[in-house]
Amino acid sequence: MTTKPPKVRTTQPHHTGVYKADSIKDVAETLNINISDAIATALASDVEYRIHQVVEEAAKFMRHGRRTTMITSDIEQALRVLNIEPLYGHTPHNPPTFRRAGPVYGHLSSNTASSGTANAGAVYFVEDEEIDFDRVLREEKIVMPKGVSWTAHWLAVEGVQPLIPENPPPVPRDVDTNTMETPKPNGVIAAPSAPPLAMINGTGIANNTKKPQQQSQQTQQHLVKQVLSRELQLYYTRLTSSLLPPSSDFAKRTAALASLRSDAGLQALLPYLIRWVGEGVVGALKEGGQTEADGKVLEVLMEVIGAILDNNTLFVEPYLHQLLPPLLSTLLHSSLPRSHSTQLRTISSQTLSGLLTKHSTTYPSLSPRIMKTLLLALISPGKSKGTREGAIRGLIGVGKEAVRKGLVDSGGAKVVGSEVQSHEMGDWVEDQALIKAVLDALRVLHPPSDSEMSDSLNMANEADFQVSMRLRNLLGEFFAQKVGRDAAWAKAILGENINDEPIAGQIS
């Protein structure tokens, strides 16, 4: 019996004989029969016709099987209905791998078809692997195939396809309708083009189309093609170059920031800008962040973030999680350049505050998350003074409640106070900055009254003494002293107690 790979070539109506006379001769030779060329040619034509008959029949079974690939069981069914003994040993569970040997043929023209027998066609044969039982028994794990299961999802709701992971990503409107037909006939899909990178030449951020990670994992391939226009690329290069120190032109920088703050149509640039800021901050801080130049860079970058947030035409929300790391890094980094440290922390905390007021309504989990980071930096032992100061400034940025929670309720002031007291040999400047930060923060709770008018806590007064003790408990010795100079302030820091405290005193 002839063995022929169940290869279907339904798409090519024109052919010049798949089955060669030589194959007939080969088969005949194996049976010790010698046949002439003419007979072999005739037989080959006939064999081919029969094969086509089988394949046409098998195609019906494939069609009714709702498949676009013919499998061996189709051939088997076809042979069965044609009353031919099926070919044994070809189960669909274990599709045979055919190897091809011999010369590779392109399209044969009919001239060569009739010409000599020397150029025999390619030979297909079934690969017969040797199986080492020992190895199989030892190593091969038999995996149970997963059972058939179903899932249901909405393919369309009132004619609109919902954007859920079960549905393919939508085809953008402006793209030509040709792309609608990505699945080619017979279920062949066009090779999914790799997410095209928007190339920005010469700026070193060519591979920055890294989408939000969860998104890239969720949707297997993002087919949306986004290419930055030449103008935007130019704008980007100009903007970044005029912002950073090499061009220390102040006017230029102000103009750039102003443009970023108010110009529309920069949405496409946003991911790149944010990435640029992030990398800039990381770069500046990594080098130790000691030089003045680094400080300047950081300052500019903070201003850029502020400008991005200020721009009403930008849709920043999806990128917030990318914006926060540079911001918080600047805020909490232990060693900022001395000359800029306070200023940098103040700017970043202000930016943070602006960000929170703008986006915490739509993104409710934002401020708790930031709070957590800041508290950790404030309270956990072993942090540098710079970090502590940054955390406090950050708390100021988050708001009054945050300050109360951080400094008073969680004992942040106590920690700081003890640290300032114990490390006397520490850096005086840093200490002062830290103390100032704490006092600034405490002032947020209650603007202290004019220094002249202020009356300090009177220790003799029972109530005042109580307040003082409580202050000490809450803020620690160091800051209790500082605050104690202003009775109203101290009471305000104790918060809600300010009203019931006297009553309690009277009762006791």
Place this chain on the structure above:
Amino acid sequence: MSGNTPPTASGSPTATSPPQAQATAPTGADVDLLILQYLRAKGHNIAEKAFLNEIEGSSSDARNARPEIINPEELVRTLAVFAQKPSRPGDNTLKDSSNVLSELSTMGNPPALQTLISNISSVGSEDILTEDPSDKPEGFRELVAWVEGSLDMYRPEFRPILFPIFCHFYLDLIQAGRKDAAIQFFATFSPQLEAAHSTTLLHLSTLLLPAHVQNDELAQRFRDEKYFIRISRSGFGLLLGWLTEGIGGEEMGAGYGFYGEKGKRGRVSVMQVVNNHLRFDVTSSNSASLLPHTWEESTGLTSSLIPHANGSHSKIYNPQAFNLSKGDLKLGPAPIPEELRTETERVAREKAMLEGVPSTQYDISLAPPQTLPGMVAPTENDMLPLPPNFKATDVEREVNSIRDARKRIRLEPSTLHGLEPNSPQASAIRAGALPSICAYTLHNVPEGAPCCTFSQDNSLMAVGFSESYIRLWNLKGEKLRGMRSDFSATSIRDSASLRKIKEKKGNSTRKLIGHSGPVYSVDFDPLNGSAAPPKYLLSASADGTSRLWSMDTMTNIVAFRGHENPVWDVKWSPLGTYFATASRDRTARLWSTDRTACLRIYAGHLGDVDCVRFHPNSLYLATGSSDWTARLWDVQRGSCIRVFIGHQGPVSTLAISPDGRYLASAGEDLAINLWDIGSGKRVKKMTGHTASIYSLAFSAESSLLLSGGADWTVRCWDVKGAGGAPNKRDATISSNDSPTSHKFGEEGTIEPTLDMISTFPTKRTPIINVQFTPRNLCIVGGIYQSPETR
């Protein structure tokens, strides 16, 4: 085989070039006879006929066709023509002669022929006995040049002529044993015909030996039947002019003198085909009024596709004529028996009282069956016999159908006309016009599942698998419990004791095992409607059986045997009890659940019957077949009453609109055709799918058609919309342009017609089933194809 090879055959046939006189020498009546004898023996039917024609020279059409031939002694003249051959470049002579002789040597030549061969010199004899193969490519080339060179107005109606002539030329060449010439001919000319006729061409290309032509069914149909072509009167006149005189359509610069004799020979061979195998339906209508795809409906080997009209043996070539001859149909809704109707009304009123809603909400007039104007509703006498008494479930079903009709989502795609896609209210209108689709996707199906269906109450899903089993799922997550087998029949007295023998354990999915081949179709019984889960399931399989499964016991109750071949499709009649199957044995059959033998056999299709659907009033049965037609049968009489010709490939699935007016059919030509059942005419052709279409479904209002297929999409079509190609501005222009674009070039890209409202792609799920729930929600089923398999 070649036992008595004649000695002359072994001699070198090309040794001598014969003088002209020798060829003409033996022109006696006996030679004519011998030649005829030879032709008959070799099966050269056409050549024989042509020869006879020429000898007699008196048959009317021959005279019509070739008025320039005046000489009555045709043979002499023919031989004179042939004898000129040696003066031409003798490229083919060598090969030809050897071919002929080897051919002759393979058959036992009658001694008379031997003497003939020895009498006349070899080359001359070969010229007489066989036609020169080069005249066919030559003739076809000229025909193509003429068609392409004709006026734009005529081109679309001339184009269909090319294909049959091509086929006959190819078959002639093969039959003559000139395989190489045939392959070359095929290679040269098939590409330009491929777009419209790829399937047939592919099949023809597999025929390589004369024996194949004799045995192959399609080839025999080409040989025996007339190929039917519709052409306008003026176009026909032009064609005749070309055939006889070679007028018009010459290539630029090619004067008459240049092509002279050769051209004439080519035209002669074209004319032989035209005379013997083509039949022109000359219409008086202007050629410009033909719509782009009309040729599909009236062109082809239609005579055998159309059954004989009652009693008469005259062949009908025009499907419209046949459809007209069959008279009007009763397409209205089935009547509800009076008692059932009153009972339903009573129950509905009670229900309305109980639920505290106005009784108008249960108004029976809201129920779906309403006779549309212009349609005749059948009476109860027309219906298939059904159980005389109705049951409680029937009432339940009717009441529920009223409720469904009330709660139905209205889908009105007609509101989309003239809608600005970006206008503010567009989305709201679209929401009212387009359906919600819930997709059920099967995962981890290694070998594929050919079918899938949902019960009308949406509680069950049945999927038939290639691995010969059916799997049921309860979509509500309830347990599917069968019955125990260890009980004594005497203990069963009432429903309570029946309930006792139900299985204790169960799962929400269950395998039904019984078939021994891939399961190609499953269908739930419609009797309970949406009121309760179905009681029965039917399945059809490659093992030639269809089986009835009980959803109470979860077992196979009956196996219906009758088809000897794979059963492709099975469908319940809309009122239950009866069902129909479609099989590879080219018949559809009607069965009733209480008998194991079939009740009716619907025979007439020339290919596999691929799908069956009942008309909503169950009076008619529609079938789609691999012979590229769909037919409508009278269920009771078993006769074919409508033929729908127009698909250019096997019909893969069908749907009949709930109002009973339209039939939608989808074919392997990737088109969906919409037919008016009453007149049998094609309403429109809808294209847009890029791979096989597996399933079609009408919405309850019959206004929207959904299709799902192998291109992983579900598409919505506006049934009432105009359709047509998107870029057309004018009907007259399109009539000239569209066939061009259809036949030539741009294969692969399929322009969606205008009536395609929307496309919903899935990720990688070919959609094997599309259906609407009674409340107009759409559910589709498919099998996810993970990219790594195969």
